[in-house]
Amino acid sequence: MSTNMIEVRNLSKTFGEVHAVNDISFDVARGEIFAFLGPNGAGKTTTIKMLTTLLRPTGGTLTLDGLDPGKHQNAVRQRFGIVFQDPSLDSELTAWENLQLHAVLYHVPRAARQERAEALLKLFELWDRRHDTVKQFSGGMKRRLEIARGFLHTPKILFLDEPTLGLDPQSRNQLWTHVKHLNQTEGVTVFLTTHYMDEADRVAQRVGIIDHGRIVAQGSSQELKDQTGTDSLEQAYLALTGSSIRDEKAASGDHLRQFAKMWRR
Amino acid sequence: MSAVYILWLRELKRYTRSRAQMAGSLGQPTLYLVALGFGLGPTFQQAGNGSYLQFLAPGVIGMTILFVSIFSGVGLLFDRQFGFLKETLVAPVPRIQIMVGRTLGGATVAMLQGTLMLIVCIIAGFRPHSLAAVPLALLIMMLIAVVFCALGTAIGSLLQDMQGFQLVMNFLVMPIFFMSGALFPLGHLPVPLAVVTRLDPLSYGIDGLRGALIASSHFGVAADLAVLGVMAAVFLALGAHFFSRIEI
Numbered sequence: 001m002s003t004n005m006i007e008v009r010n011l012s013k014t015f016g017e018v019h020a021v022n023d024i025s026f027d028v029a030r031g032e033i034f035a036f037l038g039p040n041g042a043g044k045t046t047t048i049k050m051l052t053t054l055l056r057p058t059g060g061t062l063t064l065d066g067l068d069p070g071k072h073q074n075a076v077r078q079r080f081g082i083v084f085q086d087p088s089l090d091s092e093l094t095a096w097e098n099l100q101l102h103a104v105l106y107h108v109p110r111a112a113r114q115e116r117a118e119a120l121l122k123l124f125e126l127w128d129r130r131h132d133t134v135k136q137f138s139g140g141m142k143r144r145l146e147i148a149r150g151f152l153h154t155p156k157i158l159f160l161d162e163p164t165l166g167l168d169p170q171s172r173n174q175l176w177t178h179v180k181h182l183n184q185t186e187g188v189t190v191f192l193t194t195h196y197m198d199e200a201d202r203v204a205q206r207v208g209i210i211d212h213g214r215i216v217a218q219g220s221s222q223e224l225k226d227q228t229g230t231d232s233l234e235q236a237y238l239a240l241t242g243s244s245i246r247d248e249k250a251a252s253g254d255h256l257r258q259f260a261k262m263w264r265r
Numbered sequence: 266m267s268a269v270y271i272l273w274l275r276e277l278k279r280y281t282r283s284r285a286q287m288a289g290s291l292g293q294p295t296l297y298l299v300a301l302g303f304g305l306g307p308t309f310q311q312a313g314n315g316s317y318l319q320f321l322a323p324g325v326i327g328m329t330i331l332f333v334s335i336f337s338g339v340g341l342l343f344d345r346q347f348g349f350l351k352e353t354l355v356a357p358v359p360r361i362q363i364m365v366g367r368t369l370g371g372a373t374v375a376m377l378q379g380t381l382m383l384i385v386c387i388i389a390g391f392r393p394h395s396l397a398a399v400p401l402a403l404l405i406m407m408l409i410a411v412v413f414c415a416l417g418t419a420i421g422s423l424l425q426d427m428q429g430f431q432l433v434m435n436f437l438v439m440p441i442f443f444m445s446g447a448l449f450p451l452g453h454l455p456v457p458l459a460v461v462t463r464l465d466p467l468s469y470g471i472d473g474l475r476g477a478l479i480a481s482s483h484f485g486v487a488a489d490l491a492v493l494g495v496m497a498a499v500f501l502a503l504g505a506h507f508f509s510r511i512e513i
Contacts, residue, residue: 052355053355054354055512074358074359075357078357087348088349088352089348089349089352092282092283097278101271101272102352104267104268104270105271105356105357106356107267133282
């Protein structure tokens with residue numbers, strides 16, 4: 001078995017004419033916390049979707065725990081937990097029911113199902129609210145529940161796609177504390193994306209920066225600072241990706257992607 | 266198999282928690298039953314066709330099941346919008362099980378709504394010819410529900426957002442309902458209409474319900490069951506196919 005949890009070689013994904021991900025290669029070691037950074041529309045979410053079997057790559061290879069997500073979909077799905085950029089809870093069900101549903105889908109044994117759900121709900125401070133439907137929860141509570149759910153089936157790797165989006169500093173802080181704690185106690189590999197450079201600097205052991213579908217730099221936060229001659233990750237990031245705003249381009253890119261998707265049917 | 270069960274259970278839980286939906290989907294069929302059943306009743310009687318209310322009740326039961334089923338299938342779009350779909354799509358479970366669980370859950374809900382509508386019909390004065398026929402009627406209701414839940418899932422898998430929903434309503438659900446013989450007898454129709462009614466799966470469902478509940482059937486209950494069974498298999502396969510190809 002290879003020493004790396006994730007190995008990506010020359011990975012590409014095109015939507016029609018748009019190169020969302022263009023020939024990227026990187027590794028994530030076992031037990032590592034890896035931050036995948038980049039401006040909006042750079043290809044972060046597309047990469048995560050390919051790693052998590054939601055999209056098929058156009059070219060290149062990737063393995064997760066030595067397995068190809070394209071060939072061994074279910075084995076790969078059993079190995080990771082994911083917290084998506086946007087919510088993915090059933091808001092009509094209670095917190096407890098959401099966890100139980102997840103546990104059944106991920107073949108968690110019945111005894112462990114109760115025990116682990118209870119432990120995680122307590123850890124994420126949601127135990128008292130377990131019988132409330134999720135639609136009554138605040139944004140931070142929903143996020144915490146999603147992360148708890150991601151850990152429920154003891155994954156080997158956890159994907160966190162902008163998990164702190166829209167959270168207050170208290171919740172963000174608490175969330176990363178939990179993630180680091182679980183990384184240390186359960187040895188879970190963490191692959192995260194965020195727009196908050198201070199978080200990446202604080203939490204991640206290694207950082208990869210993607211821009212326009214290409215990896216422009218990777219290494220530890222210190223290496224990136226040295227490489228760019230800057231003294232914070234944020235400045236290093238800006239030095240590498242430029243300071244122009246990408247929103248508009250990303251929006252039109254999304255549009256094209258949607259359009260291409262429609263016509264491929 | 267536990268994945269199928271838990272997703273079935275999810276549909277049921279959502280249903281029992283939404284009283285508004287429960288009452289809402291009975292509104293339109295009840296309106297048809299009352300307005301047309303009592304409004305056209307005398308004319309129907311004079312034409313020598315017996316009680317229109319008796320004739321119409323299986324039609325509005327079929328209508329209830331059709332609407333609830335298609336909505337539940339297209340409910341996939343809500344799950345896509347609100348993100349829950351992704352949670353099921355990355356789960357280490359074959360997509361076919363996810364699809365079957367959802368579809369059976371939706372079908373069960375539709376059947377429960379159909380049963381409620383049957384009760385509404387009985388309150389309005391409808392009388393099944395014998396109580397022994399009720400199990401057969403329930404079987405037919407289940408088949409109708411599976412057929413249209415699977416169709417709804419197939420459509421829901423192809424649509425990207427809620428914009429397409431109106432299209433489905435106007436160009437699929439309403440024609441299926443109006444061309445099914447829910448409102449009129451299938452005999453002595455002009456040829457084009459006769460052809461269209463025979464192509465409509467709901468025709469066989471409602472005809473089967475009439476066979477079971479009022480002992481009057483155009484195609485024969487055995488033929489109705491056969492057609493419904495085949496349609497259910499075809500739409501399940503179609504729904505599973507499109508569902509397995511969803512990318513988000």
